[in-house]
Amino acid sequence: MTDLIAVAEGAGFHKACYFDPQKLNFDDADILRDACRANDCGMYGKYWTCPPGVGTPEECSKHLLRYHHGIVMQFLTEPVSCSLNPDLFNEISRSINEMTRAVRDVLEEITDDIMMLGMSACSLCKECTYLDGKKCRFPHDMVACISGHCVNVYRLWDSTGNRRANLDETDFYTMLLWNGPSDKQ
Numbered sequence: 001m002t003d004l005i006a007v008a009e010g011a012g013f014h015k016a017c018y019f020d021p022q023k024l025n026f027d028d029a030d031i032l033r034d035a036c037r038a039n040d041c042g043m044y045g046k047y048w049t050c051p052p053g054v055g056t057p058e059e060c061s062k063h064l065l066r067y068h069h070g071i072v073m074q075f076l077t078e079p080v081s082c083s084l085n086p087d088l089f090n091e092i093s094r095s096i097n098e099m100t101r102a103v104r105d106v107l108e109e110i111t112d113d114i115m116m117l118g119m120s121a122c123s124l125c126k127e128c129t130y131l132d133g134k135k136c137r138f139p140h141d142m143v144a145c146i147s148g149h150c151v152n153v154y155r156l157w158d159s160t161g162n163r164r165a166n167l168d169e170t171d172f173y174t175m176l177l178w179n180g181p182s183d184k185q
Helices: 004-011 029-038 057-064 086-107 153-159
Strands: 015-019 069-077 114-118 170-178
Touching (some): 004 015, 004 086, 015 153, 069 086, 086 114, 153 170
């Protein structure tokens, strides 16, 4: 199989690690959903990629646990506050989502059963079809919110044994989940 860690680093991520999605922890689901409902990012209820559009915590965990392979990728920047500088945060999120799609494109040579998760709502469309009750225009390219899917990405990253950001950095994470051709569904 292709070395996705090298692909991720070549796409611009600072570090990447494989993980077993079957070991994902959903213990922080209530805390994460409360944070989503607080709507500090302004995305809650506006996108298919964020709650409540992504489904209940139970539906999210069931969906994620159907995957057999995962890679979590880290991107470090100078300190960024999403509340103080939302435009810069959104620009960084868009760039990271593009980097994630580049890794996904390589993975698609092996399988098409892939899910992309990132640090915020999808940024493909100026206005998501969620508010109109219509299906997503670009389901293949959407990057859903990790925390909206009840995964504490910081705990996941910590479980890989790698360091998080220093005080002079902000860390962003994204992940891909997939099933290979031989994985049972």
